[in-house]
Amino acid sequence: MAASLRASESGLEIVDRARRKKGWNKQASSWYSEAHTLEPTLKRFWRRKPICQDAFVNICKAVAVDNWEDIVDNSPLSQTDSRAEFFACDDAWVGRKDLISQLAQKVQGSCHLLILLGIAGIGKTALAERLAVELQDDGRKFHQENFENQQQASDFASVAIRWLEKWGERITPDDRKDTQRLLNRLVKRLRENRYLVVIDSLELILKGNEEAGWNGFQDEWWAKFFDGFLAVGSCQSRLIVTSQDLPDQIPARYQKFWDCQKLNGLTASEQLDLFDKTGLEVDIDSPNKPYLERIGAAYEGHPLALRVIAGEIGSHPFYGNVAGYWNKYGHEIEEVEKAIEEAKTKGITASADDNWRLDRYTRELRKNVRFRLEKTFDRLKKDVLNAYRLLCEASVYRCRVPEEFWLSHLEDWDCDKDKQELALDALRDRFLVEEELIEDEIHLRQHNLIRSVALEHLKNLTAR
Incomplete structure (x- = not known):
């Protein structure tokens, strides 16, 4: 970008x-x-x-x-926190003002643990960091842990040692051998001191299978940590966690002290604000505006994808020429628009032959968007194979269809009703399916970007 x-x-x-x-x-x-x-x-x-x-x-x-x-x-274009070097939140941040205000109030209140959920690239980390900026005046020391950093161990004991040492505590050789002692010291430290800790990509330390549950921790000590952190009641610190998957081991009995928030894409006006902040002309009489609106709609306001596209339009060889970018790549957007319109007006709700390439029609999209979504699909295939099959099979649908349409695809894989429901639940927990109640019946659909990737995977699935 x-x-x-x-x-x-x-x-x-x-x-x-x-x-x-x-x-x-x-x-x-x-x-x-x-x-x-x-x-x-x-x-x-x-x-x-x-x-x-x-x-x-x-x-x-x-x-x-x-x-x-x-x-x-x-000089900064927006307020920033001098105490922190952020991964994702920068001067191109737009929107979500009401949500930021609501979540900040929760974190300042009784919410000790806030979990931000959504598909890859939807802006979870940027929102967590933006909340840190919003909360910077309440006296909490900022700390960030990113599980995408493969140079650092992610088991609980290693992370606990890393945090405690950074916060000035001495860790003895005996401490390093006693994980329970480390847990107690970390919870005590968080309880008695004012920290704001952002934990990124929690999904990378989760695992799933039918026997143990879809989203359990790879290291059981993480489950014990969250249980202990929430059990203390009075706590000076706050945790903000980002994850593509909802962990199923966060104890429901402490619901008073934790909350989760699913993120959707940017609104139409926020999409134009993003293009404006990244240097593109979006004035009301600008010829760029209709093209950018169509791009934003096709991507359903997905922030990462739109920032990648804005960066491509702004650099060589386009240098801000939106019409030139559209002439080269606009057919990819038109392909999506045509399929959605046919579903609405002609009732053609399904097609396995749709060639959607929203995730990969340029090098930068492949590098930044497809790469991250592929990791989601890889985890799903490894942990919950039937859910992966269901996501691929249901990509034939261009629009919302009744839930039974989706589940029927697993019958070809010898899945009984219970296994079908478990697979669908796994997709729900990973926010890879969107639900809507229409005339007292649940209808399901895929985000356009998810469908774009799933259609490609379907080709390999059906080639078995």
Whole structure:
């Protein structure tokens, strides 16, 4: 994803002096032609709005300002927490204002553990970090643990030692051999001190099978930790956890002290705000707007996918030319629009021949979006094979259909009613199915991105 930059006031003065030496006016066509960018992008540059780094550099160099770094405004565009280096939350953050306010109130109240849930790339980590910014004035020390970091052990004892040592406690050789002692010390530390701990990608330390349950911890000490953390009642610290799967070992008896929130995509207005913040022109009379609205709708506001696309549009070879991007890739969006429209108007609700490639029609989408979704499918195939089969088989449906339509596909795999329901429950727990009550009947559908991946997997599944 391309970085976005904006000019400082002093930087604009440097560029303006260089412009006058060239004899160009501020919107000279020679300027944006030589910079391989567009007039709206040059206008944004002069208004000190963010534009993609490639366009920013080219605009500066076109007037012989080679030290473009001197032109950049390095002050933050939004409030940030100087105590933390965030993975996902940056100046391109948009939306979710009401949700942030609601969740912040919960965390400041009796909610000791908040679990943010949703599919890969939906913005769970960014929201957790944005909540940390919102809560930065309440005196809690910030700490972040990311289970995607394979350079660090993720078993409970190793993580507990890592946290306690970072917080200044001495760990003896005997302590390292006694996991119960480590658990007690960590819970005591969290209970008596004000920490805000963000734990990312909890799904990576979960496992699932029909006998042991779909989403149990690989290390039983993690279940004991969450039980002990919630059992203390009065606690100064707060945990915010992100996960694609809902852990089934968080004790229901302590529901007063924990909560979970499922994340959906950005709204239509938030999608345009995101494109605007990443440097694209989205004014109401802009010819870009209809194209960007259609892209946002096809991806159902998926933040990661939209940021990848915005970065591609803003960099070589498009440099902000949305129409050029659409001419090359718009047929991928039209393929999705056509299938959905046929389902609505012609009743063609199913097709295994749909060629949806929302996750992979460019290199950056394959690298950033498909890669992350594939890990979800791989985990599902390994842990809950019938659920994987169901997700693939049901990808034939273009729209919401009755639940029984989905379950009927598992009959070909010799699954009885109980196994069918267990498979569907596994998809629900992983938020890989969306439910809606229509005329007193449950209907199911897949997110467009999930369907795009599942259709590809279906080809291999049916080739058995």
